[in-house]
Amino acid sequence: MSVKSPSPDSPFVDLTAMIRQRAAEHGARTAIVCDAETVTFAALEALIDRCAAALQRDELSPEDVIAICAASSIQYATVFFGALRAGLAVAPLSPSTHPDSLVAMLDNSRAQILFADDAVCQLLSNVALPPALRIVKIGAAGQYDAWLAPVGAAPAPVEIQPEWAFNIIYSSGTTGAPKGIVQSHAMRYAYTQRSVERGYGPDAITLIATPLYSNTTLVSFFPTLALGGTVVLMPKFDARQYLELAQREHVTHTMLVPVQYQRILGHPDFDRYDLSRFRAKFCTSAPFAAGLKADALRRWPGKLTEFYGMTEGGASCELCADEFPDKLHTVGRPLNGHEMRLIDADGREVAAGEAGEIVGRSPAMMTGYYRQPEKTAQAEWYDSDGRRFIRTGDVGRFDEHGFLTLMDRKKDMIISGGFNIYPSDLEQVLARHPEVFEAAVVGVPSQRWGETPVAFVTLQPGSTLDAGQLAAWANEQLGKMQRLADVVIVDTLPRSPIGKVLKRELRERFSGEVA
Template identity: 60%
Template sequence: MPEFVSLDALVRKTAAEAPQRSAVIDGDRNTDYARFDDLIDRVAAALQADGLLPRDVIAICALSSLEYVVTFLGALRAGVAVAPLAPSSTPQDFAAMLKDSGAKVLFMDATTAAAMGDAAQAPFKVSFDDSGWGRPFTAWCAAPGTKPKPISIDPQWIFNIIYSSGTTGTPKGIVHTHELRWRQYGQLDPLGFGPDAVTLLSTPLYSNTTLVCFNPTLAGGGGLVLMKKFDARGFLELSETHRVSFTMLVPVQYRRIMALPDFDRFDLSSYKMKFCTSAPFAAELKADILKRWPGGLTEYYGMTEGGGSCALLAHEHPDKLGTVGQPMPGHEVRLIDEEGRQVPVGQIGEIIGRSPVMMQGYLNQPGKTAETFWHDADGNRFVRTGDIGRFDADGFLTLMDRKKDMIISGGFNIYPSDIESVLTTHPDVVEAAVVGFPSEDWGETPVAFVVLRPDAAIDAVALKAWTNAQVGKTQRLNDLVAVETLPRSAIGKVLKRELRDLRQAAQ
């Protein structure tokens, strides 16, 4: 591993070597590396002027923008950690995360400030779009050419605090150090990030999903194209206009893009690699992307908490599209049973993993941190994923379900993904989610929520009967509910908690 270099230092290096190279494209603003680096300096200097010291924290809650990017990098240059918060949060969760982070400065735009209302409280407040909420960014920023006090970054300082999606409760602050991020971007990526990279980001900047491409692009001296709000056709238009070579998308975005009737008219020949993570990625969708979208396709499986991650280079293993690939180099992934014993190949177990890339812990939650780590007989520390999976004879991992989503009916383990896979083979089904509900007779029983095609020739009653004829006796659905859409987080995870609440409210 090369010697540690902070991300902002790599940006400064590119600014010195290629000052006119494009760094960030935000709408009609195309900012080169010289101005980009100057803006980062100005943010760092302004934070220092506000009295922030290394290891302090700022919070950002806003849509993607040039201001967001330079504030993130400027904080890092000042040795200050960043807590990027989701604009989709409830005001209650937002206030809890803001307090938990200990942020001394809060950056927002007019949209997010209005949505959070009185929950948006911090010692200092800065408005990215000069909307009148807090201090205007343009006035707060130090004057052009201002240099901050030089800071020597300790690799063990906090780089960011990423709050979990909150699909299972109040979000937890996942602490990543500079060293962890360096291990991800320090060697860049064997899949091609470098000075010619043009990366289109349409997932939000508060998500670890996005940072998986954001960090290596800037570390390698490439350029970012920002998309504030995703839409399929707009994504393809940006890809064609800017000759995009890399992107990170979640499965629901891929599905919407590939479903466009005129997808094939767009020139996507500039693509070198596309990435996917965060949610189940259907094999048939991967196959369609490989067939019609130039460049490679890599799926990552792992936790924001770190641990063991897998990668599927789908273009190299078209016979393994139903898996999430093999453990990445330097990553150990095991499957264990309820007693912590490693299960044999071909059997199902909980996925645990370890690697040099592991979170420091959950901020202010030592108990939750201890619950997430698991130690083997030799004292090696693993991250428990809460996912259930199975390795095949070639070492490829197939995901079954979240452990908490497994349904125990009449003493039998039922994996919702098995039923979901059957449902999505029906030509009238767009997508499906299966959730366990309490049952006096069986303990739990499966209920399906299904999005049907607009011209579907089948209704919910008939589809339930069709499904129950395809699955095993213990897997039969108690009910099937047709819905217009499945509730999802901003990075595409189905919010099964909301589906449970939806049905319970209707009963």
């Protein structure tokens, strides 16, 4: 089955040239707010020039790579834009990554300079780094100001090419070694152009509460600034602080992951804050429960839009929840210019109405995994006309109106006694229990069935619900082959820094096998 929409082509513009234009148009306007620090567009433009000039002074050439591993800050943003202006690619890395994984990513990226804060420098103090790597410390106690080129310095002009690597974003590594996803300047510009229709522009004030190494963040961060708006950065998420910032800064836009929506809407003082300036709220990166979407629509002003897609690109879906309140169980329809198809295990397209692995193509496709051609090939699927699609690893089904319902990650699907069980179906049943806060279902080894489902559940505050009672309640509502072998009550579900439940850790936590 195929769903496709056309999109117009537009000429390429370098995003740092757009920042220069914004500085020329309204240099005194605030570009970034972070904690007690602010920077105007004119000041940001000058810092970007000084950073780019310093990188050229250090003999980095276009298409070389630098890495950044630090908490979100104005210095972080300056380094990112400065590297781009010098024609370099940026590898933004997660500070919460294990030191050995960080070293592996630095080695794979061939980054020549690592910009890191004090915490990351301490984290890497006892590991062997690539011998040619130089570290520049950023942050309050850093060397960054001394490293910058002098005030007034300007870099030699670089003509940015659309196909050059803009960034190398490393996958979370939840299913193996992280892979470097290369996204081009053309891809970032195309996304910025699409953001105009979502209300980004000079009067947009975007509150960002996810880290700058995440593509979830960057899809709001870059369009806001490139189109002349203001970014409010939260180095560390806290629900109360988020609400206070949103009210104080008159925030109009935000991008959050589902667990953040859950914590913000669940805050006891949520309804006391003035959020009336909000025009658009976005969500991505993890499953967004229909009930949570409905709660956000009811209580939080402004439009609510969910995006489904991968950092690798391929194709993305958009659900305008306020326009389609009867489709909250879906992730919407493919964006204009994006095409999705569903294929079976043998790579053949499935019939209309059937479930299959989602593959997609669009202008926002990764170039490939950095220096890993074999893994790039594994992620690709080609149709009968030889056109390239990216595999998502997700299983889904389109309804008669072209809305996509996600069934589950292909790797998370449970095959029990030869039957396919989608954990999301079981999680939706568990979520209906009034004393359940969150639920995640995984497959564990079974002597009888090969695999069988086990649920990990967190309870509402004050609940004393027994695991056996919950299992019995759920199994009364589930089909015979779906029934839970066990329910485990836990305090929290393990999550990645961007909010995805780490089901691999849950499977590892359940030792042995069941009958």
